[in-house]
Amino acid sequence: MRQKTEKSYSPRPGPAMSREANEAEPGQHESMRERIERVSEDLNDLQSFYNIEISHTRKARLKLYYEEEILELERADFKSYDQQGKIDFLLLQNYLRRGLKQLGLDDKRDKKMEPLLPFATTIVKLCEDRQMVKPVEGQQAANHVFQVSKQIAELKSTIMEKKVDKATGFRAANSVGRLRAHLAEWFGFYKGYDPMFTWWLSEPYSKVDRELGEYASLIKQELVGIKLGDEDAIVGEPIGRDGLLADLESEMIPYSPEELIEIGKKEYIWCEAEMKKASQDLGYGDEWRDALEHVKNLYVGPGKQPVLIHFLTTEAIDYVKKNDLLTVPKIAEETWKMFMMSPARQKVAPFFLGGRSILVSYPDDTMDHEAKMMSMRGNNIHFSRSTVFHEMIPGHHLQYHMFARHKPYRQLFDTPFWVEGWALYWEMILWDKGFPSTPENKIGMLFWRMHRCARIIFSIKFHLGQMTPQECIDMLVDMVGHERATAEGEVRRSFNGDYSPLYQAGYMLGALQIYSLRKELVETGKMGEKHFHDRILRENMMPIELLRVLIKEEKIEPEFKSSWRFYEDNEKEDFPSS
Known part of the structure; x- marks a missing residue:
């Protein structure tokens, strides 16, 4: 047991003592x-x-x-x-x-979703009474559970009369699943320890547990359109314009959703122009999608992907150290690990994941031929080159190392604009410094940059109710050149996982913020490049605008309002006309 820190004695507050009186x-x-x-x-x-x-x-x-x-x-x-x-x-x-x-x-x-969950109040009260250790009476509890069964039976017969949108239905089905789990914990707490409880509840509980599972499936089938057993369906919960504006205010991004979509489009135009240049160098003219197909087929054979990833990780570390771009602590360089990603997880994360370790996507012998080819093509040599330094050093692995050691309390303020923005920023900086020396390497880097532009567009439009998940998949295939399976995985990860609504937009937008801050400080000679990068990592997570205020030592007031129009200073001068 951990030893508690000693504190000076103060009496336990009684009912009449306010928090202010006791803790001020x-x-x-x-x-x-x-x-x-x-x-x-x-x-x-x-x-x-x-x-x-x-x-x-x-x-x-x-x-x-x-x-x-x-x-x-x-x-x-x-x-x-x-x-x-x-x-x-x-x-x-x-x-x-x-x-x-x-x-x-x-x-x-x-x-x-309340019309779909009239029984929720009963289940919640049973579980919360258990949490508060309130006495339970078996017959009375059985009556409550029996009433839940009756309500579910009625709901099943009238399910098609419920006028709710798909997102609400999806949320309700997931809520039923969680209520079922809470009720199972409630029943398991008393079962066997309270004989009368067990006598009264064994049959009613078993019945309602089954019915809750069936009801959740029914909602998905009839109101959401997910067929029974279709675990790969993508639905998501759009949060609407008000929800996006609230999140943007909290992330200190003083742009409207519509303005961010335009930023994504402008960045994509630049990427496409650069993609055409690389395509011309490979002899494909302006048909950059043909050049992309050429690069996709440059993959390593079975069993060789781990060796490639180790080489690419070492290559990136050596590059940033040789060019003195930032400090790479010896322990961070020494202790990264590699694991292979399961076929099931690749359905959600078709490319690599990283942090303390790197999870490598590559097919195994259980996958069918089409899935194998999509995984190999989607994780080819040149796509992997960018993914590796994004996930490892100078990207996420270095971040994890540093934010565990420098102001770790700021991890509470986790934001994709800092976490993912930093990793994508390095894709921009290494591009500027000539790290991609061949047309194939350039196409590999540009593919990911185009992907992050598309992420801004499709994720925000989805939450505005302007795009369906299928349209998002089609955009990634048509606009970026994804394999259809990897596009599905990316959209599934975006909307069915644990990611915040602005997470996917945070990659490019956070990178553009750091890139703009670099222009202010490094390109003007106010800070050295290595000092700039080290300083960011040592400050830990926060909205980039506050990082800017901190580093520039600007005067701030308690009612700080976001106002940094970072993109106006960041726009590229050589945008082709759209």
């Missing part, structure tokens, strides 16, 4: 780092204890916590903090406000 004095001496670490642990505890996402109790408790912490933060003496402390203040304030706003958005979406 200790709070006055709490540093911003301590406050952030405390909030992180508080939220971990609250979200673990109040663990039913659609529960009104959970929402109310989290809302109260966010409001209390925001109020406490407003009482802090902002002017007394140094620049690092002020940045931490803004990061925490933004995080708490975002959490509060997200509760409201989630509540609106949950209300839309």
Whole structure:
């Protein structure tokens, strides 16, 4: 057991003691780092204890916590903090406000699915009473479970009368699955320990457990359009324009969704022009898709992919060290590991994944011929070259190494604009420095850059309700040149996984932010390139605009508003006319 840090004694607060009376004095001496670490642990505890996402109790408790912490933060003496402390203040304030706003958005979406879940309140109460260790009476609990069964039976007979959109139906089906799991935990807690509970509940529980599973499947089939057993279907939950605007405000991106789509289109035009140049060098003229097909067929044979990945990882490390672009700690260089990705996981992540280790995509002997060819073509030598340094060094592996060692408390403020933006930024910088020395290498790098442009467009349009998942897949095939299987995997990962709505847009947009900041600081001679890169890694995660304020030591106030129009300084002068 870990030894607790010693604290000065204070009496346990009684009912009449307010939080302010009990904690005001200790709070006055709490540093911003301590406050952030405390909030992180508080939220971990609250979200673990109040663990039913659609529960009104959970929402109310989290809302109260966010409001209390925001109020406490407003009482802090902002002017007394140094620049690092002020940045931490803004990061925490933004995080708490975002959490509060997200509760409201989630509540609106949950209300839309209430007609499909009239029994949810009963299940939630049973589970929360168990969590609070309230006495349970077997016969009464059996009556509640029996009523849930009756409600499900009625819902099954009237399912086609429910007027909900596919996204709401998908959310409801997933919620039923989670309620089923919570009810299983409730039943398992008492089963065998409380004889009367077991006597009353064994049959009703077994029946309702089966019915919940059947009902979730029925919603997917009849309201969402997912056939039974079709585990590869892609649906997702569009959050709408208001949801996007709320997320953009929290990410400190002062652009509208429509403006970001235009940025994606402009960046794509530049990529296509460069792709045509590389295609001409290979003798394909302007038919860059033919040149891309040539590159796709430059893959290694079975069993040879790990050797290739090891070589490419070492190549990238040697390049950044030789050119003194950033510090590569010896331990980071020494301790990266490689694993092969399973065929099942490749359906969601058809390319490599990285961080502390690199997960390599390549077919195994269980995959059919078509799947094997798509995996090999999609992970060819030149596509892999960019993927490797994106995932390892100077990309994600180096990030993981550094943010575990420098201001680790800022990991609470995880953002794809910093995490993925940094890795894609290196694709831009290494391109500028001539790292791709052959037309094949250039096409490999440009493929990924075009892919990130398309990600901005299709992900935002999906959440605006302007594109379906199938249209997103078609865009990746037609606009970027993806294999259809890898396009499906990318869209499935974007909308059916655990990624935030702006995650896919964060790659290119975050990279453009860091690229613009580099122009301000490195190209003007205000900072050395190596110092610039090392500084970013040592500051850990945050919105890039706050990173800019921190590094430039700009004056900031508690009510900071995002205003950095980073793309205006970043637009390429040689864009072809569209």
